[in-house]
Amino acid sequence: MMSLSRRYVLAAVLPYTGLATLLLTGALLGQQFGRIADTGAGPVASSVIWQMLPSVLLFTLPTGALVGTLIGFARMASDGELTAMRAAGMSAWHTTTPVLVLGALLAAATLYVGLEAAPAAAQRLRRTVALAALRAAETPAQPRSFNTDLPGKVIYVRDGEAGRWGRVFIRSQERDGTVRLVTARSGRLDLSGEEAELVLADAMVVTLPREEEEKELTVERSAQLRVRLETGRANWLRALSERQPSLNEMSGGELLRAASQGAEARAAATLLHQRLALGAAPLIFALLGAGLGGRVRRGGRGAGVALAFAVMLPYYLVTLAGEQLGRTGKLPPLVGGWLATALAAAFALALIAREGRQWRWGLSTLEWRPWRSSGRRRALGLLDREVARALVVGFAVSLAALTGLFLIFTLFEMWRFVGRNQWRTLAEYLIYLWPFAAHAMAPLAALVAAMVTYGLMARRSEAVAWWSAGQSTYRLALPALVWAALLGYLIWSVQEGPLPRANRRQDALRAELRGVARAAQPSGRQWLASFDTRRLYSYEEYRDGALTAPEIYIFDAEATHLEEVISGVRARRTGGRWTVEQARLLAVDGTSARGAAAAVPGGGEPEDLFKQSLNKPALLSNAELSAAVAALAQRGDRPPLAPLLVAREVKRATPFAPFVMCLVAVPLALAFGRRSALVPMAAAVLAGLAFWALASLLQLLGERQMLPPPVAGWAPVVLFGALGLYLLARART
Numbered sequence: 035m036m037s038l039s040r041r042y043v044l045a046a047v048l049p050y051t052g053l054a055t056l057l058l059t060g061a062l063l064g065q066q067f068g069r070i071a072d073t074g075a076g077p078v079a080s081s082v083i084w085q086m087l088p089s090v091l092l093f094t095l096p097t098g099a100l101v102g103t104l105i106g107f108a109r110m111a112s113d114g115e116l117t118a119m120r121a122a123g124m125s126a127w128h129t130t131t132p133v134l135v136l137g138a139l140l141a142a143a144t145l146y147v148g149l150e151a152a153p154a155a156a157q158r159l160r161r162t163v164a165l166a167a168l169r170a171a172e173t174p175a176q177p178r179s180f181n182t183d184l185p186g187k188v189i190y191v192r193d194g195e196a197g198r199w200g201r202v203f204i205r206s207q208e209r210d211g212t213v214r215l216v217t218a219r220s221g222r223l224d225l226s227g228e229e230a231e232l233v234l235a236d237a238m239v240v241t242l243p244r245e246e247e248e249k250e251l252t253v254e255r256s257a258q259l260r261v262r263l264e265t266g267r268a269n270w271l272r273a274l275s276e277r278q279p280s281l282n283e284m285s286g287g288e289l290l291r292a293a294s295q296g297a298e299a300r301a302a303a304t305l306l307h308q309r310l311a312l313g314a315a316p317l318i319f320a321l322l323g324a325g326l327g328g329r330v331r332r333g334g335r336g337a338g339v340a341l342a343f344a345v346m347l348p349y350y351l352v353t354l355a356g357e358q359l360g361r362t363g364k365l366p367p368l369v370g371g372w373l374a375t376a377l378a379a380a381f382a383l384a385l386i387a388r389e390g391r392q393w394r395w396g397l398s399t400l401e402w403r404p405w406r407s408s409g410r411r412r413a414l415g416l417l418d419r420e421v422a423r424a425l426v427v428g429f430a431v432s433l434a435a436l437t438g439l440f441l442i443f444t445l446f447e448m449w450r451f452v453g454r455n456q457w458r459t460l461a462e463y464l465i466y467l468w469p470f471a472a473h474a475m476a477p478l479a480a481l482v483a484a485m486v487t488y489g490l491m492a493r494r495s496e497a498v499a500w501w502s503a504g505q506s507t508y509r510l511a512l513p514a515l516v517w518a519a520l521l522g523y524l525i526w527s528v529q530e531g532p533l534p535r536a537n538r539r540q541d542a543l544r545a546e547l548r549g550v551a552r553a554a555q556p557s558g559r560q561w562l563a564s565f566d567t568r569r570l571y572s573y574e575e576y577r578d579g580a581l582t583a584p585e586i587y588i589f590d591a592e593a594t595h596l597e598e599v600i601s602g603v604r605a606r607r608t609g610g611r612w613t614v615e616q617a618r619l620l621a622v623d624g625t626s627a628r629g630a631a632a633a634v635p636g637g638g639e640p641e642d643l644f645k646q647s648l649n650k651p652a653l654l655s656n657a658e659l660s661a662a663v664a665a666l667a668q669r670g671d672r673p674p675l676a677p678l679l680v681a682r683e684v685k686r687a688t689p690f691a692p693f694v695m696c697l698v699a700v701p702l703a704l705a706f707g708r709r710s711a712l713v714p715m716a717a718a719v720l721a722g723l724a725f726w727a728l729a730s731l732l733q734l735l736g737e738r739q740m741l742p743p744p745v746a747g748w749a750p751v752v753l754f755g756a757l758g759l760y761l762l763a764r765a766r767t
Contacts (some may be wrong), residue, residue, distance in 0.1 A: 039124060044132040046110055047323075051102025051136065053719050058094040058101075060723045061436050061478060062443050063087065085159040088152040092312060093350075093443055095144045100319035101342040101435075103133050107327025108341070116328055126386055130324045137320025145313030149286030156283045180561040184263060191221075192567050192593060198222045201594050202234060203570065203587070204261060215240040215587070216261060217595045224260075232261040238595050240622060251599075251620050281305055293367070300367055304360035307371025308353065315349075318379045325385025343435045349374050350442045417500060421487065421513040428483030429521075436475040437468065444471075448547055459543055466540035469533050470652070476525055477691035478722045484514050484696045488703035497704055507765045511700040518696040522689035529685060530655045538653045564639055567593045573605070576644040581605040584614055586634050597622055600632055612637040651681030659685065676743070680736035683747025684729075690751050695725070697758030701765040725750055 063083055110116045119129055177199065181189040186207050193200030204216040218234035237259035241252045281302055284292060286309065293303035326341050352374035360370020441464055448460060488510070491497045500510060562571045568589045573581040584605040588598045598621040602614035617632035619625075651659060659682045663675065698721055729750040736746025 039119060039122075039129070040132045043106070043110075043129050044136065047102050047106035047133050048136060049102075050105040051098050051140075054101035054105075055094050055098030057478075057482075057719045057722070058097055058436075058439055059087075059090055060719070060726065061475060062090045062094065062440065081162050082159065085155045085162060088147050088155040090443070091147050092144065092152055092309075093439075093446070095140050095147070096312060096315035096319050097342075097346055097439065099137055099140050099316035100323050100345060103137075103320045103323025104327045104342045104345075106133075107324050108330040111328050111330045126324075126328070129328075130321065130386060133320040133324050134317065137317035140316035140320075141314055144316055145310070148309040148313050153279070153283050153285045153288075157279055160283065178563070178567075180563075182559075182561065187263070188561060188572075190561070190563065190570060194220075201567075201592075202232075203596075204232075205572075206261075211244060213242040215242065215596055215599070216259070217589070218259065219594055223263075230263045232263055234259045234261060236594075240596055240599075242599065242620060250624050250626055251622070253622055300363060301361050303367035304357055304370050307360070307367055308357050309371075311353070311372045311375040315375055315378075318375055318382060319345075321386065322378055322382035325382050329385070340431055340434075343431075343438050345378075347438055347442065349378055350446070352377065354445065417505065417510070418513045421491075421510075422517060424487040424490075425483050425514060425517050428486050429479050432479035432482040433472060433475060436479055437471040440471040440475065441468065448544070459547060463540055463543035463547060466536045466543060469528065469536045470540065473525065473528060473533055476521065477688070477695055477725075480518060480521055480692040481695035481699055481722050484518070484699035485703050488514070488700050489706070492704050492706075507701070507704065507762070510704070511696075511762065514696045514700055515693065518693040521692045525692070526689040529688065530657065534653055534655045534658065541653060560644075562639075562644060564637070566636075569634065569637060569639075571639075571644070573644070576641070579606060579641065581612075581644060586612070586614065586637070588635055595622075600634060602632070605634070607641055610638055612639070651678060651685070656682065656685045676739050677737045679743035680733055680746045683736075683743050684733060687748050687751045690755075691725075694751050694755045694758060695721075698754055698761065701758070701761035704765060705761075721754075725754055728753070 063086070107116070116129065177191050177194055179191070181187075186209075188205040190203040191199040191201070192203075199221050200219065202216075202218045202221040206214045206216065208214070216234065217238050217240075219236035221232050221234040224231045224233050234256075235258055237256045239254040239256070239259070241254075243251060279288070281289070281292070281298060282305075284302070284305075286306065289302050289306040289309075293299050293306055322345065323342070326345070330341070356365065356370040356373035358370075359365040359373075360367045365373070444467060445460075445464065448463070488497070491500075491510075497510060501507075560573055560575065563569070564571070568591075570587040570589075571581070572585040572587075574583040575581075582604050584600075584602060586600045586605070587596060588600070589595065590597050598619060600614050600617055600619050602617040604616075605612050605614045607613075612634040614632045614634065615630070617629055619627045619629070619632055654662065659678060663678050663682060702721075732741060732746045732749050735741045736743050741749075
């Protein structure tokens with residue numbers, strides 16, 4: 035049987051380990067769900083998230099062991115409990131044994147996840163993504179929407195349903211630079227094996243001469259025309275039928291066999307050793323957490339979180355470096371895979387071995403108090419200063435830990451796409467990704483900070499002292515609510531200011547790192563249809579009231595076949611219509627002309643329509659999103675309008691999330707904090723996960739038009755706000 039002292043040590047570490055693992059897993063899965071839903075893959079998001087769980091656990095189980103052990107031992111060290119155990123004759127190894135047992139159990143679980151569960155889930159994930167992409171490839175165009183994803187082609191359909199369309203427009207750019215414009219009265223998709231063809235009826239093909247050629251355009255008409263589409267169907271069919279798994283999809287036994295032979299033997303051996311090292315990491319982290327946490331003099335739990343983050347970041351960076359060196363042959367696979375874990379183990383053993391020398395240091399900087407009392411009068415009272423200090427420090431530590439793990443997980447996700455000369459691009463991508471990560475994690479960090487702050491106030495009887503001094507529960511909650519309101523305003527300012535620009539940059543860098551093919555279309559070229567669809571506008575960007583490099587396609591009265599094409603340097607709106615400067619006009623009847631300016635027939639579309647063509651809500655501010663919604667509403671594009679409406683309501687509700695989190699956290703922490711300091715933390719984790727799950731579910735229902743957009747966006751904030759008001763009203767004052 036385990037002795038009383040060892041059971042006490044285990045009880046001090048185990049809850050923090052479980053809470054840290056649950057919190058980090060939920061945060062990473064929530065981030066992935068938001069990214070998947072924002073790309074339009076909402077219908078398969080839930081299955082994709084479930085299949086990503088093993089790969090997330092591969093990182094959060096070791097991290098949870100490190101955070102839990104560090105917090106537990108730091109708390110016992112700062113409270114003097116470890117000193118009492120040493121005075122009673124207990125050695126460092128005696129107090130470390132329970133966490134080693136816990137680390138061994140977590141190591142066994144991590145080994146199973148890394149060698150069996152994660153590879154199997156990666157195979158299922160590949161099939162899920164391939165099936166979703168195959169379904170999307172079978173419907174390459176939706177009515178009243180542009181498809182610019184096919185290599186060398188832009189497709190616009192005015193009428194019909196998926197698979198059968200009316201009034202089709204296709205712009206095709208060949209490898210030699212020739213541009214062909216295809217219009218048809220109707221069309222359907224013909225799928226045969228790996229091939230996909232668009233069968234068009236009453237078709238017309240217009241071939242445009244190059245800019246430097248002084249030729250007339252050529253026109254061909256056909257009762258039926260077949261256009262081959264590169265939808266990627268063949269690749270996705272091969273991905274579904276692929277029996278040979280990739281290295282990331284191989285189990286431990288398969289990697290062992292691949293490491294003994296084949297062209298990828300070195301890469302397979304390095305990956306195998308890395309998985310084994312990650313499997314051993316919980317045991318090493320438990321030992322390291324005990325050695326570091328036992329030397330904390332001040333700071334307690336906060337110092338434990340800070341130390342965990344300080345250890346976690348270099349460990350995973352060295353892990354990536356070791357794997358890269360092992361794959362390139364600069365280090366043996368054994369050394370490359372185990373480099374970070376071996377260094378951590380050596381450091382942990384050195385710390386435990388020197389425990390007998392009473393080597394200690396104080397983290398006094400974590401006790402920095404910017405509002406130390408002085409003789410001068412303060413604008414804030416003592417209660418406000420103490421609560422504000424604790425909230426700011428707790429929020430900063432929580433946000434740093436959550437965003438740090440966010441970036442580390444992203445780094446592991448992206449590094450395999452990085453070429454030899456792209457490391458600077460990867461670093462720039464992570465820099466621009468940080469605002470997105472901080473914005474996403476801020477409400478959860480505010481919840482944790484409020485729970486911990488008020489839970490410790492209750493645990494240390496500080497709340498009782500304030501109550502005895504005549505301060506009510508509402509007065510105790512006031513600093514947190516004011517702080518949360520200010521934090522919400524900061525979130526709104528960031529969301530409306532630098533965040534969309536940073537998101538656009540990181541989205542472009544991510545596409546560059548993943549090798550997304552964009553050669554078919556000039557970078558950033560936008561497409562827009564007029565209200566009556568008789569005019570299609572293509573342009574580089576809208577800037578200073580003008581469209582740069584415009585191409586305007588004019589159709590006949592039925593908006594079916596092309597009549598003329600107008601291109602130029604720029605286009606401006608003058609006299610209620612668009613005028614193209616340095617224009618080049620090509621008509622289907624064979625006439626062509628060049629001039630200083632050419633007015634677009636019937637081109638009276640307002641400028642607001644052209645200001646925003648981005649299709650990812652995360653890349654837009656609320657004002658830009660509202661402009662896009664207004665433009666789409668005028669055009670009557672109902673299918674793409676619903677996700678934008680929901681995203682706009684979510685953006686408007688997000689700044690209220692920290693206030694709602696604090697409204698729920700304060701009464702819960704004061705009620706349960708007196709029983710145990712862990713109860714508020716557990717409540718914080720569960721409340722945060724519940725809020726995230728409810729918000730994700732309602733957002734998905736809103737995008738599928740099963741809920742009104744205001745309900746989908748505001749319901750989580752309203753429901754949790756009502757819960758917080760109820761708890762605060764029932765709290766003892």
